[in-house]
Amino acid sequence: AQTVTQSQPEMSVQEAETVTLSCTYDTSESDYYLFWYKQPPSRQMILVIRQEAYKQQNATENRFSVNFQKAAKSFSLKISDSQLGDAAMYFCAYRSPTQGGSEKLVFGKGTKLTVNP
Amino acid sequence: DTGVSQNPRHKITKRGQNVTFRCDPISEHNRLYWYRQTLGQGPEFLTYFQNEAQLEKSRLLSDRFSAERPKGSFSTLEIQRTEQGDSAMYLCASSSNSRDRDIEQYFGPGTRLTVT
Numbered sequence: 001a002q003t004v005t006q007s008q009p010e011m012s013v014q015e016a017e018t019v020t021l022s023c024t025y026d027t028s029e030s031d032y033y034l035f036w037y038k039q040p041p042s043r044q045m046i047l048v049i050r051q052e053a054y055k056q057q058n059a060t061e062n063r064f065s066v067n068f069q070k071a072a073k074s075f076s077l078k079i080s081d082s083q084l085g086d087a088a089m090y091f092c093a094y095r096s097p098t099q100g101g102s103e104k105l106v107f108g109k110g111t112k113l114t115v116n117p
Numbered sequence: 118d119t120g121v122s123q124n125p126r127h128k129i130t131k132r133g134q135n136v137t138f139r140c141d142p143i144s145e146h147n148r149l150y151w152y153r154q155t156l157g158q159g160p161e162f163l164t165y166f167q168n169e170a171q172l173e174k175s176r177l178l179s180d181r182f183s184a185e186r187p188k189g190s191f192s193t194l195e196i197q198r199t200e201q202g203d204s205a206m207y208l209c210a211s212s213s214n215s216r217d218r219d220i221e222q223y224f225g226p227g228t229r230l231t232v233t
Contacts, residue, residue, distance in 0.1 A: 004159075006159075033220065037224075043226070044120075044121075044224050044225060044226045044227065045160075045208070045224040046224070047221055047222075047223075050221070091159050091160070093159075095220065102173060103148065103150070103165055103172075103173070103212075103220075104150065104162035104165065104173065104175075105150075105152075105160070105162065105222060106162070107159030107160050107161070108159050109157070109158055109159050110157075110158075110159050
């Protein structure tokens with residue numbers, strides 16, 4: 001079974017600075033998807049960024065980028081120019097390949113990000 | 118497109134009572150997922166549907182839990198004989214397809230269940 005580990009329960013960053021959230025995972029599959037989801041307080045979870053394992057290029061979405069290290073099974077999220085609105089719980093999630101795999105997301109325990117003004 | 122909606126948003130019930138939650142997915146989405154999130158944890162998968170067919174169930178889904186999606190549109194999750202350990206946020210998500218570009222799951226706001 002796949003597992004996802006987020007070793008940082010809490011992180012803090014100063015506004016306008018850069019922060020990196022860590023995620024490692026365990027799987028025997030060679031093709032899969034990885035995601036970072038954001039869950040603001042009392043609000044619904046939204047997708048921040050996704051990475052397909054077959055793509056070597058790291059995904060980027062505006063101020064959000066990932067460092068995907070397939071051999072190390074590591075998938076970190078970098079937030080640049082942090083804003084107060086980035087404060088939230090961040091969850092790393094794994095999904096099996098689209099052909100023949102389970103469609104469920106396997107989540108880590110999350111990292112609570114605080115942004116200090 | 119109004120997004121995924123869930124009702125009720127909050128439910129307080131006494132131990133031993135039955136509760137039912139409803140999820141309305143994004144209209145064109147044929148896949149619907151249920152997750153449970155307890156305090157300080159990430160969401161845990163419960164079950165999912167493709168149209169009206171329930172394709173996968175987690176071991177977390179004991180015989181007190183049942184989910185339906187009778188017409189392939191909205192879904193209900195029922196918990197019978199609730200226990201205090203059932204207190205959690207129940208999240209619903211939907212997606213349009215399993216193909217590469219359509220696999221993103223869109224989440225609803227959740228139903229918070231408190232069992233007293």
